[in-house]
Amino acid sequence: MKEMLKHKRASAFLLLALALVLVMSGCSSSTGQLKTTDDGRIVVDFWYALGGNLGEAVEAVVAGFNESQDEVYVNAVYQGSYEESLTQLRQVVGTSEAPALVQVFEVGTKYMIESGYIEPMQTFIDRDNFDVSQFEENILAYYQVDGKLYSMPFNTSNPIMFFNKDMFREAGLDPENPPRTYNEVREAAKVIKEHFGGRVDGFSVISHGWFTEQMIANQGGLYVDNDNGRSGEPTQALINQEEGQRWFQWLADLREDGTLGNYGRDWDDHRAAFLAQTVAMYLDSTASTSGNVNNADFEVGTAFLPVPDGVEPHGVVVGGASLWMMADIPEEVQEAAWEFIKYAAQPDVQAQWAASTGYFPITKAAHNESVLQEVYEQYPQFLTAVEQLQNTKLTPATQGALIGVFPEARERVVNAIESVHNGDDPLEALNRANEEINRELENYRRANQ
Structure with a gap:
């Protein structure tokens, strides 16, 4: 890149x-x-x-x-x-x-x-x-x-949430009213886990930096300073602010509940798990809509990205x-x-x-x-x-960050997410990724002076 x-x-x-x-x-x-x-x-x-x-x-x-x-x-x-x-x-x-x-x-x-x-x-x-x-x-x-x-x-x-409508019905959840907030997803994941005797993961998300970018933007948060790099060269990462903290803490909570599936970094592994009915809800790109709908042996549901309770959704990048x-x-x-x-x-x-x-x-x-x-x-x-x-509100948050080391930043975030899957403290992992991205930004500025 x-x-x-x-x-x-x-x-x-x-x-x-x-x-x-x-x-x-x-x-x-x-x-x-x-x-x-x-x-x-x-x-x-x-x-x-x-x-x-x-x-x-x-x-x-x-x-x-x-x-x-x-x-x-x-x-x-x-x-x-x-x-x-x-x-x-x-x-x-x-x-x-x-x-x-x-x-x-x-x-x-x-x-x-x-x-x-x-x-x-x-x-x-x-x-x-x-x-x-x-x-x-x-x-x-x-x-x-x-x-x-x-x-x-x-x-x-843009990213959306896919869910298994048949599983929702069987577990007593309303497939026509999918969860819209972090807590609603968390509670639905618990119901799924209990109903299916622990055989089904309630929720999963690929270990990829894109979803962290999206979950921060959906809360109106910035990825880097200077209006997401749109009004000037970014100097500081902001992923460890409250928006990122909510996202990482939520993932840690789902893991603690035993409802967070871990299917690694490969997109196809997550899609395969969904189609095999190993996971009931997961986040993916809209580009997988056709494949999911046409290949599933169950009714596929789609929903907006969830937001923390009490937070107005700003939309997606x-x-x-x-x-x-x-x-x-x-x-x-x-x-x-x-x-x-x-x-x-x-x-x-x-x-x-x-x-x-x-x-x-x-x-x-x-x-x-x-x-x-x-x-x-x-x-x-x-x-x-x-x-x-x-429905997305066009702001510097949803316009997307403009940085020269985005692949490197994503890699740092992926490492942090994997740390959460391994049971590490979510905020420590997030802060570590933020500092690593700051170093990447500084190296980039020096190399391009």
């Missing part, structure tokens, strides 16, 4: 860089980075970072664009996970092997802006008077800095990724890439994308497209994400 890391600890994902050889099939000529197909179409190399069914959906968007016109050919290349893709980009950026477009996850925003290798979307927006009011404000705001849009939102998610254009490429390639970006943002394309993946459409009008209306009617679970994001 950011080659700004010159200090001693290299995050695990930096070690996963793949030595990939990019093969351009169907290309007959190239001059520098300007490539053309046999029939003269300008080639746009596009690196994406979604695998499995999500990757197939990306390929479908690309295929739709390639079939819609005869001047541009987008060559989509899967580069592994977000971390792996960004590691690979760092190795080739500024060279002829770099792509024209790359999909980067949201916490790579600051690195990409400061890399010097990207062309802001605002360049094309201003030139073409492109209407950005068509996009969801809460999504757009994440990728805007000082009023300038640097990348185009592509796949957008968008997750997912956006599309970044490289600056050091021929103008013709930039223009071709811009055409694809505009195509991917069209309401009908966004509606089909959302219907097939569970990601949130970035374009407001997409919700009115028949393909998405049919999904909402058949699977109301999809509407939870829509309502939660549209």
